[in-house]
Amino acid sequence: xxETFIDSGTxxxxxxxFGGSGRPLLLLHGAGGNLAQMMALAQHLRAAHRVVAADLxxxxxxxxxxxxxxxxxxxxxxxxxxxxxxPPAVVGVSLGGMVAALWAQRHPECPGAVSLxxxxxxxxxxxxxxxxxxxAATELAKLRAIFDGMAAMTAQxxxxxxxxxxxxxxxxxxxxxxxxxxGWAAAFERNxxxxxxxxxxxxxxxxxxxxxxxxMESLDLIPVYRDTRxxxxxxxxxxxxxxxxxFHELYAAYRRxxxxxxxxxxxxxxRVRHLAGASHAMVAERPQELATLxxxxxxxxxSD
Numbered sequence: 229x230x231e232t233f234i235d236s237g238t239x240x241x242x243x244x245x246f247g248g249s250g251r252p253l254l255l256l257h258g259a260g261g262n263l264a265q266m267m268a269l270a271q272h273l274r275a276a277h278r279v280v281a282a283d284l285x286x287x288x289x290x291x292x293x294x295x296x297x298x299x300x301x302x303x304x305x306x307x308x309x310x311x312x313x314x315p316p317a318v319v320g321v322s323l324g325g326m327v328a329a330l331w332a333q334r335h336p337e338c339p340g341a342v343s344l345x346x347x348x349x350x351x352x353x354x355x356x357x358x359x360x361x362x363x364a365a366t367e368l369a370k371l372r373a374i375f376d377g378m379a380a381m382t383a384q385x386x387x388x389x390x391x392x393x394x395x396x397x398x399x400x401x402x403x404x405x406x407x408x409x410x411g412w413a414a415a416f417e418r419n420x421x422x423x424x425x426x427x428x429x430x431x432x433x434x435x436x437x438x439x440x441x442x443x444m445e446s447l448d449l450i451p452v453y454r455d456t457r458x459x460x461x462x463x464x465x466x467x468x469x470x471x472x473x474x475f476h477e478l479y480a481a482y483r484r485x486x487x488x489x490x491x492x493x494x495x496x497x498x499r500v501r502h503l504a505g506a507s508h509a510m511v512a513e514r515p516q517e518l519a520t521l522x523x524x525x526x527x528x529x530x531s532d
Contacts, residue, residue, distance in 0.1 A: 231289075236306035238299065239291030243307055246270045246279040251339065251530070252313040253277035254304060256324025259440055260432065262288030264415035266321075268407065269511050272519030276527070277317065282307055284324070286436040288418045295439040297330055297447070304331065315339055317526050321511045322346055326444065329452050329460060338458040340529040342522050345465045345508050347486060348444035349375070356481035357488055367478045375441065383434040385427035391420065405512040450489050453498055459529035461499045462490070463521065467507045499525065 233240040244263050253273060255266050263281035270279045283290040285303055293299060304327070308314050318341045320328035325346015332341035350356060350371070353364035386394070398416045399409035420428045432440065453460065464486070472479050490500050501521070506513060 233289075234307050234310045236285075236303040239285050239293040239303065241285065241291070241303050241307055242283040242289035243311075244270075244281050245311070246274050246281065248274035248276070248278040250275075250277040251526070252308075252311075252316040253279050253526075254308065254313065254316045254318045255279055255281040256284065256304075256318065256320030256327055257281070257287070258320075258322030258324055259444075260287070260419070260437075261322075262415060262418045264288070264411065264418045266511065267411055267415075268515040269519060272516050273319075273522065276523040278313075280307070280311060280313065280316070283418075284327070286432040286440075288431070292433075292436065295436055295443055297327075297443065300327055301331060301334065317341065319522055320344065320346060322508065323440070323444070325462075326447060326449065329449055329456070329462075332458050332460045333452045333456045336457040340459040340461070340526040341456075342461045342463065342525060344463050344510060344518065345506075346449075346462070347464070347482075348447050348449070349441075350478060350482040351445040355485050356478060357485035359477065359481040364478070364481070367475060371475055371478065379434050379437045379441070382430050382432070382437055385423040385425065385429055386420075387427050391428055402512075405509060407512050450493070453490065454493050454495055456495065457497055459497055459499070459525070459532070461501065461522075461525045463501045463503050463506075463510070463518070465506050465508050465510060466502050466504055469507045469509060472508075 231244045233242055255270055257263055257265050262283045266281045270281055273279050285291060285293045285300060286295060308316055315337045317339050318328040318331045321344040325343030328341045329343045329346060332338055353361045356364045395413045395416060398412040402409040402412035419431045421431060423429050468476055468479055503510060510518060
């Protein structure tokens with residue numbers, strides 16, 4: 229697929245145009261990912277949409293820049309203007325889903341937006357419905373320690389042997405989800421940049437990773453969902469990733485709290501779908517089903 233760099237005014241944004249003759253759709257990946265991870269979903273969506281996927285700033289082959297929601301939304305506005313996509317539907321997973329929801333809030337002319345489990349990570353005890361506050365604080369501290377360790381790892385250059393082991397891990401994970409192993413390996417390699425000593429660094433780096441975490445932890449999406457006036461669909465996971473099983477009580481409490489907040493909203497533009505049997509990796513698990521769900525939602529929104 230053709231790949232282009234678009235100057236957003238502050239950083240170059242890498243995009244891949246998958247084509248398609250339907251209404252334009254902007255497709256956004258999650259934190260630590262890149263547009264290559266959206267290949268399978270993009271291919272399924274091409275039947276109904278002209279699909280353009282982007283590397284968010286600090287990811288893949290896009291440029292580095294301070295992470296701020298306003299800056300990221302400006303990047304995407306530059307992409308839509310350059311390609312004359314306006315107004316595109318916007319679909320994102322995880323971090324990309326948060327961006328899609330913010331785009332929907334700020335662009336009432338948007339024909340539709342879809343957030344695929346675009347929830348910030350739990351960060352405060354009050355976000356955990358029915359969980360003892362002391363236990364919640366303890367579990368959140370453990371979770372943060374894991375995130376700290378992951379962030380520290382991104383600061384360390386990877387040797388050729390470590391890259392090879394990581395690629396093998398990506399291929400094994402792809403097989404677990406029934407995805408194409410080489411596609412997952414290519415997506416991992418897309419986030420590697422050469423280091424001066426011949427080793428490789430993994431993007432996003434530690435500084436941007438910390439900015440991302442702070443931005444997500446401070447983001448309250450409930451007012452966004454309440455105020456959005458364009459059609460917005462939230463597709464929420466109902467199962468844990470294997471890596472989340474050690475925190476199953478925490479994530480169950482977080483999902484309960486999220487469901488309670490959403491149930492309290494009265495917004496006819498908002499739709500919520502709890503996807504039975506799906507985890508946060510739903511894009512890898514069920515791309516065809518998600519594409520059908522997305523195109524159906526956007527088709528209905530266009531006819532209303």
